[in-house]
Amino acid sequence: MSKSNNSQLHVAMFPWFAFGHFIPFLHLSNKLAEKGHKISFLLPKGAQAKLEQLSYYPNLIRFFPFVVPRIDGLPPDAETVSDVPFSLHVSFANAGFDGTQDQLWLAKWASSLCTILWFLQLQYIAHLTKTDGKDGKDVTEEELIETPPGYPSIVRFRGEDVGAIIDFLVVPETGLSIEDRLISSIEENHAIAFRTYREIEGPFCDYFVEQFGKTVLLRGPCFPETKNTQLEEKWACWLSNFEPSSVVFCAFGSQITLQKEEFQELVLGLELSGLPFLVALRPPQGCVTVEESLPEGFEQRVQGRGxxxxxxxxxxxLLKHPSIGCFVNHCGYGTMWESLLSDCQIVLIPSLAGQILNTRLMVDELKVAVELERGEKMQISKEKLSEAIKLVMDKDSEMADLLRRNHSKLNQTLSNRDLQDEYINNFIQGLQNLIK
Incomplete structure (x- = not known):
């Protein structure tokens, strides 16, 4: 990050290689460019075409594409995490961050200018303090579940979450674990920026400052001013067949690929709910299309409503469409904010470590959602999913009413444009103060 004589900032963006991260970084880029600041946006070459249409200030936002190095074990054309299975995400991170240094000028800047580490999730970083400096393989299950001393929240891991956490901490044969990479990055940078509101995660911000002694900048979720506000006609027409707030929408983001059995239990659970539904999921593992993965007779049974x-x-x-009444999702960080800004009831099915903590924040502290009760080995049950959907969609349910009221109250706070502008202005001032 550099600064010119007229207080114009020049900010380099280098997000994690997933569209669920590219897009929020570009939303922030638009907000900064709106204020007259320049952005250099680093991203894999294949992602540029999809993102350019979301850039509202091409004169101030410049894309710098790079090629992700080819390493053994990764698909030859892999450019984002959606191109590789989860088991290879750590290797992909090492290829992307370490293997691109000869293509990028960012590392040369870091030695002489103020550098800021950007994270999209705060509670997970707070949890990492208990394993700082440890090889993920040496951390016991008890240590993974136990919250660090002084941890400010009931948001925490449980015994059934251990598998997801270990997957995240595992150390590859070469390179760093993601956990070690995060910790070392925190220590090496001048400040840390979080995509959050103090109104939601204030205690985590204070705890983070106590643990790491770093400057923390909050930019808010940076909700986009969408230029293309029209939903594609085919989806709008289909949804118009149903009553307001009656349709269940299910999506798990770009990184989650289910096993075929899980995929089938999920869609069968939606069918069992008896409600109309729309699903957007990647084909399950080992399958080319979702159509070939559907249970026998499923399409005929749900024709016209699913x-x-x-x-x-x-x-x-889609979440803004009046027919959508329930959102079943994985609780990725960006999706969490989008669900909070919607008017939908929320059912959460997390699978990765960060998603699990997001879910506990939504369920245990904010009390705006329910978490699907999972079976052995985190398996999805069609009966449990159907029960969860019916619970939140039941207009006579006290629990559903409580979730709806809590959600509505929080929505009013978060959707306040003056509050969003205040966060962006304070964020920019914080950046300028760092390099005075």
Whole structure:
């Protein structure tokens, strides 16, 4: 990050290689460019075309594409984490961050300018303090579940979450674990920026400062001013067949690929709920299309009230449609904010470590959602999913009413544009103060 004589900032963005991260970084880039600041956006070459249409200030936001190095074990054309199985995400991180240094100028800047580490999730970083400096393989299950001393919240891991945490901490044969990479990055940078509101995660901010002694900047979720506000006609027409707040929308983001058995239990659970539904999921592992993965007779049984789509859908626009009444999702950080800004009831099915903590924040502290009760080895049950959906959609349920009221109250706070502008202005001032 550099600064010119007229207080114009020049900020380099280098997000994690997933569209669920590219897009929030670009939203922030638009907000900064709106104030007259320049952005250099680093990203894999293949992702540029999809993101350019979301850049509202091409004169101030410049893309710098790079090529992700080819390493053994990774698909030859892998450019984002959606191109590789979860078991290879750590190797992919090492290839992306370490193997691109000869292509990028960012590392040369870091020695002489103020550098800021950007994270999208705060509670997970707080949890890492208890394993600082440890090889993930040496951390016991008890240490993984136990919260660090002084941890400010009831948001925590449980015994059934251990597998997901170990997957995240595992150390590859070469390179760093993601946990070690995060900890070392925190220590090496001048300040840390979080995509959050103090109104939601204030105690975690204070705890982080106590633990690491770093400057913390909050930029808020940076909700986009969407230029294309029209939902594609085919989806809008289909949804118009149903009553307001009656349709269940299910999506798990770009990184989650289910096993075929899980995929089938999920869609059967939606069918069992008896409600109309729209699903946007990647084809399950070992399958090319979602159509070939569907249970026998499923399409005929749900014809007219259920659709399963194997590609990307505009989640933000769908959540604004009046027919959508329930959002079943994985509680990725960006999706968490989008669900909070919606009017939908929320059912959460997390699988990765960060998603689990997001879910506990939504369920245990904010009390705006329910978490699906999972079976052995975190398996999805169609009966449990159907029960969860019916619970939150039951207009006579006290629990559903409580969730709805809590959600509505929080939505009013978060959707306040003056509050969002205040966070962005304070964030920019914080950046300028760092390099005075």
């Amino acid at each position: 659709l399963v789509h194997g590609g990307w859908l505009p989640q933000e626009l």
